[in-house]
Amino acid sequence: MNTNNSITNPNINAKSGLTGQGRVVILGAGESGVGAALLAQQKGFDVFVSDFGVIADHYKAMLERASIPFEAEKHTEESILNAVEVIKSPGIPATAPIIKKLVAKGIPVISEIEFAKRYTNAKTVCITGSNGKSTTSLLTYHILKNAGLNVGLAGNIGQSFAAQVASESYDWYVLEISSFMLDDMFEFKADIAVLLNITPDHLDRYDYKLENYAASKMRIIQNQTADDVFIYCADDEESLKALQTKQPLAKSYPFSIVQTVDQGAYLENNTIHILTEPNNELTMSISDLALQGKHNIYNSMASGIVAKVLELRNETIRESMGNFKNIEHRLEHVAKISGIDFINDSKATNVNSTWYALESMTSDVVLIMGGVDKGNDYNMLKDLVKSKVKAIVCLGKDNKRIHDAFEDDVDVIVNTFSAEEAAQIAFHLAKRGDAVLLSPACASFDLFKNYEDRGNQFKAAVREL
The missing domain is CATH 3.40.1190.10 (Mur-like, catalytic domain)
Known part of the structure; x- marks a missing residue:
């Protein structure tokens, strides 16, 4: 057995607690990136923030108030590859070109938590x-x-x-x-x-x-x-x-x-x-x-x-x-309409989360699922779908793998391309005593900003029924 519990980064020099150690670049200007920028500035570093995408207005405002320079929708290499250390958003993969160049230059890349x-x-x-x-x-x-x-x-x-x-x-x-x-x-x-x-x-x-x-x-x-x-x-x-x-x-x-x-x-x-x-x-x-x-x-x-x-x-x-009251978008009861329970589990972005959601259901289910498939294996859902799901409403741009996985297990599989359409069709497929469950098993980025946006649009659509 391996009892070595230390995983080291060969490009990292211990800097614990040191301040003002030169230029720190933050990649990604979301919650973690802006927070890291504010802390780095407080500790005396020369800070620059770069986001390859669009920066939300409230994060832009935070950076501007702190007079922290930033760029959006690009990574300017000469402004990044001169860092003593880079703090990376979790959403940026190690395969991103800018990360590969940082690693090649021996510049440490760490998380905001670190x-x-x-x-x-x-x-x-x-x-x-x-x-x-x-x-x-x-x-x-x-x-x-x-x-x-x-x-x-x-x-x-x-x-x-x-x-x-x-x-x-x-x-x-x-x-x-x-x-x-x-x-x-x-x-x-x-x-x-x-x-x-x-x-x-x-x-x-x-x-x-x-x-x-x-x-x-x-x-x-x-x-x-x-x-x-x-x-x-x-x-x-x-x-x-x-x-x-x-x-x-x-x-x-x-x-x-x-x-x-x-x-x-x-x-x-x-x-x-x-x-x-x-x-x-x-x-x-x-x-x-x-x-x-x-x-x-x-x-x-x-x-x-x-x-x-x-x-x-x-x-x-x-x-x-x-x-304790559970979090929004996790098996969240939205409304009961005509005796049908509507449940928002938009945070279920993988198959196992959807398995847990179906396992907790005590009534027949109209299941709304789909989105960006992350290499999902739907086999683990088949028994629960057979025993509990009467219809599947697909919510995503490409639903072929869901059809292929469950066409022998349910009588009805319908494609939809908006939360409003999905809620309306699910409502018509359900009857009194059933539950309409949004538990996508997939990421949301094909039709929505994120899982919160998906859940909020679903809740709004339910309330319009």
């Missing part, structure tokens, strides 16, 4: 996984905040980590960490690392190899020591496989709904048991959880272990897990 961590002594709870990381991050933050901890929420959710490091003084951060972020993190260490699951996602960025994507996810435990904590799902096949090649040094706590564990969390007789220390067990009926469905039992277990590791009171943990 950069920001140099300038804070706050402890971090870092949560990754193919599915459930937003929900688990928000639930964990909710529990910690209710318990009175001085805690911030950042990463792939909410306000930029770097921006908060520049302007706040938190003792703890809950960070939602994507594989794209992990790819550009080298010296960073999570005090508490959570790996929820590993299922095929974003394989187009990983040479269509699941083992490459899994290796990226395992970077969540890089640099951890025996003083740190690692929380993982003992029921997840790919996580267990990855752990055979990368053994954690941190104190490990598994969670499971099919077996008991000595330390960690398990399910028995519809009751969650969480214990991290002898004689201090938290128990809670799954019927009292705010988040319902099998996938959310896992999410609640992971958050509960974090809370127990931090020695929070059982009463506080139970109360928080019972009154």
Whole structure:
């Protein structure tokens, strides 16, 4: 087994906590990029921001207010290749021409998370996984905040980590960490690392190899020591496989709904048991959880272990897990019209997320799915589609692979090209007692700005019915 938990970047020289070390270039002027620019400026660097696309007006205004120079819709090489370090948006792949040129010149390319961590002594709870990381991050933050901890929420959710490091003084951060972020993190260490699951996602960025994507996810435990904590799902096949090649040094706590564990969390007789220390067990009926469905039992277990590791009171943990409200666009109930429930799960941008959504449905479903296919394997949905889905409404420019996957499993598959059209057709296909579920299993960029735009357009269309 490989017990070396440090993944180094040969182009990085340790700069921890240093200021004013020359020119820093930020690639990408979204939430993470602008936050990184503000922090870099605060620390005395000469900062330049470059975005190959259009910069949103409010981010332009932030850069202008801070007098940070920037460019949009291009990457001017002479303004970028003279950096001492580059902070890259997670959305920019390593194969982008400008990244290749930076690497060839030996200029370090890192993530906003890596950069920001140099300038804070706050402890971090870092949560990754193919599915459930937003929900688990928000639930964990909710529990910690209710318990009175001085805690911030950042990463792939909410306000930029770097921006908060520049302007706040938190003792703890809950960070939602994507594989794209992990790819550009080298010296960073999570005090508490959570790996929820590993299922095929974003394989187009990983040479269509699941083992490459899994290796990226395992970077969540890089640099951890025996003083740190690692929380993982003992029921997840790919996580267990990855752990055979990368053994954690941190104190490990598994969670499971099919077996008991000595330390960690398990399910028995519809009751969650969480214990991290002898004689201090938290128990809670799954019927009292705010988040319902099998996938959310896992999410609640992971958050509960974090809370127990931090020695929070059982009463506080139970109360928080019972009154939490889930995020927008994740199994969000929109309306009930003519006895038909409309549910917005636009955040389901991969097949596994859609599997979780269908698994939680208790009625017949008209499923709205489709968009930018990321190399999806729809086979895992077939049994649930056969048993629960009466019709599929495709929402995307190219729906051929959905037709090919499910034409033998449902009687009706219809193509649509707008949220309004999809909602109207789904409404006519459903009957009283059914659910219309938007759970696309695909990215949104063919017809929408992002999954939020897709979900918002769907909700607006439902309300017009």
